Amino acid sequence: xxxxxxxxxxxxxxxxxxxxxxxxxxxxxxxxxxxxxxxxxxxxxxxxxxxxxxxxxxxxxxxxxxxxxxxxxxxxxxxxxxxxxxxxxxxxxxxxxxxxxxxxxxxxxxxxxxxxxxxxxxxxxxxxxxxxxxxxxxxxxxxxxxxxxxxxxxxxxxxxxxxxxxxxxxxxxxxxxxxxxxxxxxxxxxxxxxxxxxxxxxxxxxxxxxxxxxxxxxxxxxxxxxxxxxxxxxxxxxxxxxxxxxxxxxxxxxxxxxxxxxxxxxxxxxxxxxxxxxxxxxxxxxxxxx
Amino acid sequence: xxxxxxxxxxxxxxxxxxxxxxxxxxxxxxxxxxxxxxxxxxxxxxxxxxxxxxxxxxxxxxxxxxxxxxxxxxxxxxxxxxxxxxxxxxxxxxxxxxxxxxxxxxxxxxxxxxxxxxxxxxxxxxxxxxxxxxxxxxxxxxxxxxxxxxxxxxxxxxxxxxxxxxxxxxxxxxxxxxxxxxxxxxxxxxxxxxxxxxxxxxxxxxxxxxxxxxxxxxxxxxxxxxxxxxxxxxxxxxxxxxxxxxxxxxxxxxxxxxxxxxxxxxxxxxxxxxxxxxxxxxxxxxxxxxxxxxx
Ligand SMILES: Nc1ncnc2c1ncn2[C@@H]1O[C@H](COP(=O)(O)OP(=O)(O)OP(=O)(O)O)[C@@H](O)[C@H]1O
Ligand SMILES: Nc1ncnc2c1ncn2[C@@H]1O[C@H](COP(=O)(O)OP(=O)(O)OP(=O)(O)O)[C@@H](O)[C@H]1O
Ligand SMILES: [Mg+2]
Ligand SMILES: [Mg+2]
Numbered sequence: 100x101x102x103x104x105x106x107x108x109x110x111x112x113x114x115x116x117x118x119x120x121x122x123x124x125x126x127x128x129x130x131x132x133x134x135x136x137x138x139x140x141x142x143x144x145x146x147x148x149x150x151x152x153x154x155x156x157x158x159x160x161x162x163x164x165x166x167x168x169x170x171x172x173x174x175x176x177x178x179x180x181x182x183x184x185x186x187x188x189x190x191x192x193x194x195x196x197x198x199x200x201x202x203x204x205x206x207x208x209x210x211x212x213x214x215x216x217x218x219x220x221x222x223x224x225x226x227x228x229x230x231x232x233x234x235x236x237x238x239x240x241x242x243x244x245x246x247x248x249x250x251x252x253x254x255x256x257x258x259x260x261x262x263x264x265x266x267x268x269x270x271x272x273x274x275x276x277x278x279x280x281x282x283x284x285x286x287x288x289x290x291x292x293x294x295x296x297x298x299x300x301x302x303x304x305x306x307x308x309x310x311x312x313x314x315x316x317x318x319x320x321x322x323x324x325x326x327x328x329x330x331x332x333x334x335x336x337x338x339x340x341x342x343x344x345x346x347x348x349x350x351x352x353x354x355x356x357x358x359x360x361x362x363x364x365x366x367x368x369x370x371x372x373x374x375x376x377x378x379x380x381x382x383x384x385x386x387x388x389x
Numbered sequence: 390x391x392x393x394x395x396x397x398x399x400x401x402x403x404x405x406x407x408x409x410x411x412x413x414x415x416x417x418x419x420x421x422x423x424x425x426x427x428x429x430x431x432x433x434x435x436x437x438x439x440x441x442x443x444x445x446x447x448x449x450x451x452x453x454x455x456x457x458x459x460x461x462x463x464x465x466x467x468x469x470x471x472x473x474x475x476x477x478x479x480x481x482x483x484x485x486x487x488x489x490x491x492x493x494x495x496x497x498x499x500x501x502x503x504x505x506x507x508x509x510x511x512x513x514x515x516x517x518x519x520x521x522x523x524x525x526x527x528x529x530x531x532x533x534x535x536x537x538x539x540x541x542x543x544x545x546x547x548x549x550x551x552x553x554x555x556x557x558x559x560x561x562x563x564x565x566x567x568x569x570x571x572x573x574x575x576x577x578x579x580x581x582x583x584x585x586x587x588x589x590x591x592x593x594x595x596x597x598x599x600x601x602x603x604x605x606x607x608x609x610x611x612x613x614x615x616x617x618x619x620x621x622x623x624x625x626x627x628x629x630x631x632x633x634x635x636x637x638x639x640x641x642x643x644x645x646x647x648x649x650x651x652x653x654x655x656x657x658x659x660x661x662x663x664x665x666x667x668x669x670x671x672x673x674x675x676x677x678x679x680x681x682x683x684x
Contacts, residue, residue, distance in 0.1 A: 124535075151538065250441060350569060357660045386670065
């Protein structure tokens, strides 16, 4: 018996932007996706394929025009669904976090969500501090900074902190790592893995960075031209030939490209190494074995 | 492309920049740098290290609070040459919304070159060409505000290359493209670099992308802390990590193999070079074993 809890279920979702105008664009033509509690799922696919449109359905920013979206026990097709209640449990960070910062001061911006939850002042402050430190923003140094004067990566960290401070059960991140420096990426990946392990956080992330997908995702969905075209673990996904992946805008991690090239040159190595660690072990074995 | 001219295209001399305010921020602390015609330079550095501030000085969007920036012979502080400076140095930022100026894609792309006072048919040709380079010709009549993130980035890029600048500055301008799209766009930019000698500065958090440049400049806390060819800069693994940066994945792999005692140079920066090094090693080992067996 399957004891896992299905927390997100998307069935045959169709969505047209600017419907009934001359600029109508059918962004989703039939997407299917399911996510189990505690899972990290990556959504990949080419520019303009419908990824952002899809994830904006998951916290009720967009409503299904056709098909079905269920998140936790909320049916997003129901016009009377309590979206505010949903958003307390499902946090979303936009592709452009600048668009998400609307308070003057960093501290207020991160505190915005927790304040809505009706927490005490002390609790709000504690959560803000914790969330800021978690994304690598020194609380004292940044809380009184003006949000619009921050660098790109600093703004993204503030947007992430604001959503983390809500302590959502499900976290939806649209390109969370774009704009972060390498140490910031490592820190965020470690943090998300920890929250997943310790708090059972469920994670949906849109990402173009295959190296990060490999480190973070349990499963991947590829959306191309408004449809789910592939699903599987990162290893299954990147086992497809590079030419097939390229059709969907994807490239294998450069480590795997290296292994492909070596195997093509007759070096006896497994092709499907995804990370530096795996490749180093494999090569050490192959080269020592001679 | 390597330097071909004795005169730099852009020269920064001891540039400081302090953002004023109740808490002033010293974003640049004495940066001196020359950018040469035809060069491809990558700038890397942790968040908040001053990369975008530096970029904004290259076309007079910001002026130094101390020190000077020259574009060709023009000091960027001289308002009489603002037009010349902006025509010479094109700029694309990560956040494309801030750069959208028109309600139709092709008008948006035409905006910059139009200001150069080009004749109509030349303008038309440039817009067609630029949209084609970034793969957005099919979207020319669409409103740019309602495009996806990656589509907006492509349009912003088209607007900049349509100006045919002598230096193109990309400030994380391809960060939201899919991997194939990013490769194609960067290849197109590198073709312009090699064939037409357009200098390119790419600011990026992708170490792999930085490794493609002729030269890598590393910023930390408002200063240039390293400057050299990729294989030299990525030879400083410890220092880069201490600054919150990293090595490209293939360099990490080369490092690991080197540390395991294999004679692989630890500062390899491309897949091709690593594959070559490993194949050479394998051949050498094969020969050795062969000799051992037969002796
Ligand atoms: N607000 C909007 N109004 C009209 N069309 C839109 C809107 N947002 C997106 N589109 C269009 O819908 C399609 C899907 O866009 P979406 O933003 O979902 O793509 P995406 O997969 O997130 O792409 P990217 O990787 O570039 O961010 C695209 O063709 C885009 O031009
Ligand atoms: N308008 C501004 N007013 C005050 N401070 C600013 C302003 N713009 C940037 N800063 C600060 O100056 C420093 C350098 O910012 P800059 O945007 O140049 O960094 P960056 O290297 O581009 O970072 P990122 O990788 O995050 O884009 C940061 O500490 C930032 O907070
Ligand atoms: Mg998107
Ligand atoms: Mg920046």
